[in-house]
Amino acid sequence: MGKTTTTISLAGALAEMxxxxxLVDFDPQGALSAGMxxxxxxxxxxxxxxxxxxxxxRQLIQPTTTAGVHVIPANIDLSAAEVHLVNEVAREHILARxxxxxxxxxxxxxxxxxxSLGLLxxxxxxxxxxxxxxxxxxxxxxxxxxxxxxxxxxVKDRLNPALELDGIVAxxxxxxxxxxxxxxxxxxxAFGDKVLxxxxxxTVKFPDASVAAVPITEFAPSHAGxxxxxxxARELIHRGAxx
Numbered sequence: 001m002g003k004t005t006t007t008i009s010l011a012g013a014l015a016e017m018x019x020x021x022x023l024v025d026f027d028p029q030g031a032l033s034a035g036m037x038x039x040x041x042x043x044x045x046x047x048x049x050x051x052x053x054x055x056x057x058r059q060l061i062q063p064t065t066t067a068g069v070h071v072i073p074a075n076i077d078l079s080a081a082e083v084h085l086v087n088e089v090a091r092e093h094i095l096a097r098x099x100x101x102x103x104x105x106x107x108x109x110x111x112x113x114x115x116s117l118g119l120l121x122x123x124x125x126x127x128x129x130x131x132x133x134x135x136x137x138x139x140x141x142x143x144x145x146x147x148x149x150x151x152x153x154x155v156k157d158r159l160n161p162a163l164e165l166d167g168i169v170a171x172x173x174x175x176x177x178x179x180x181x182x183x184x185x186x187x188x189x190a191f192g193d194k195v196l197x198x199x200x201x202x203t204v205k206f207p208d209a210s211v212a213a214v215p216i217t218e219f220a221p222s223h224a225g226x227x228x229x230x231x232x233a234r235e236l237i238h239r240g241a242x243x
Contacts, residue, residue: 002136002171002172003113003115004031004032004035004112005035005171005206006132006169006200007023007032008210008215008216009206009209009216009225009226009229010229010233010236011023011069011108011110012066012069012214012215012216012226012229013217013226013232013233014107014233015066015067015069015217017233017237018068019068019242020069020070020105020106020107020108021068021069021107021108021110022070022072022102022106022108022109022110023036023069023070023071023072023109023110023112024109024110024111024112025045025071025073025074025112026074026078026095026111026112026113026114026120026123027112027113027115028075028076028078028079029076029114030073030074031210032071032073032112033071033073033074034210034213035209035213036066036069036213036214037064037065037214038064038071039062039073040073040074044059045072045073045074045075045078046072046074046078046095047075047077047078047081048060049072049094049095049098050078050081050084050085050094050095051081051084056101057072057098057099057102058101058102060072061102065214066215070106078120081119081120082118082120085119091119092119092126092155092159093123093159094123095111095126095127096123096126096127099127107243108243111124111128117147117148117151121151122151122159125152125159125160126155127160128160128163129163129164130163130164130165130166130241131163131164131165131166132166132167132241133145133167133169134169134200135168135169135170135171135187136172137170137171137172137173137179137180137183137184138172138180138183139179139183142183142186142187145190145191149165152165164241165194166236166239166241167195167196167236167241168187168194168195168196169196169198169232170195170196171200172200172201173199173200173201174201174202175201184199196235196236198228198232199228200225200232201228205219205220205225205226206225208220216229217229
């Protein structure tokens with residue numbers, strides 16, 4: 001649904017605006033780490049913080065070639081974290097505790113979650129102030145949004161009262177297809193002003209930027225895709241989701 005692309009591209013746009021950004025790769029696939037060109041093997045990762053192997057979160061942070069953007073990487077080891085955490089006290093708050101020492105070092109921290117609603121995702125929601133949901137303009141993607149929003153409401157009620165749904169952003173939109181238009185209309189009907197005005201279209205430039213291991217704002221700064229993510233950043237700032 002374009003969640004890693006959105007995380008990286010939004011970080012690039014915010015960095016252009018002078019924000020310092022920390023990206024947390026919280027998906028065992030490690031796509032964000034690869035997409036930002038940072039090592040995720042034979043280095044400390046977020047998994048080490050989650051299981052208590054690394055107490056100093058700053059030791060996990062890696063610089064990138066994009067000024068103002070740093071990354072805490074992840075790899076397949078993170079998939080074992082849920083098993084390790086199942087018997088831990090306050091297991092839903094482990095990521096929040098790990099990030100607390102570095103929160104004041106950055107203007108924005110973006111957490112790229114895996115596409116599931118397990119303990120890792122609950123940890124991310126518990127650590128966050130807001131949630132941005134990238135929604136692919138396909139029918140089957142639409143079906144999962146209600147379940148995710150239900151999870152967000154439960155976390156807000158039981159674990160993190162500060163959590164808010166900052167918005168739903170339509171991604172991979174193809175204006176040439178009736179299906180994409182119908183899905184977008186249904187999302188707006190269902191969620192109203194929670195749906196952001198910014199719509200991310202399909203373009204080959206996004207995977208090209210991933211291969212180059214930089215945000216699209218740096219890979220193709222004048223491309224429409226880069227400008228769309230700049231618009232998304234401005235809209236989130238205007239809504240108060242990002243300071």
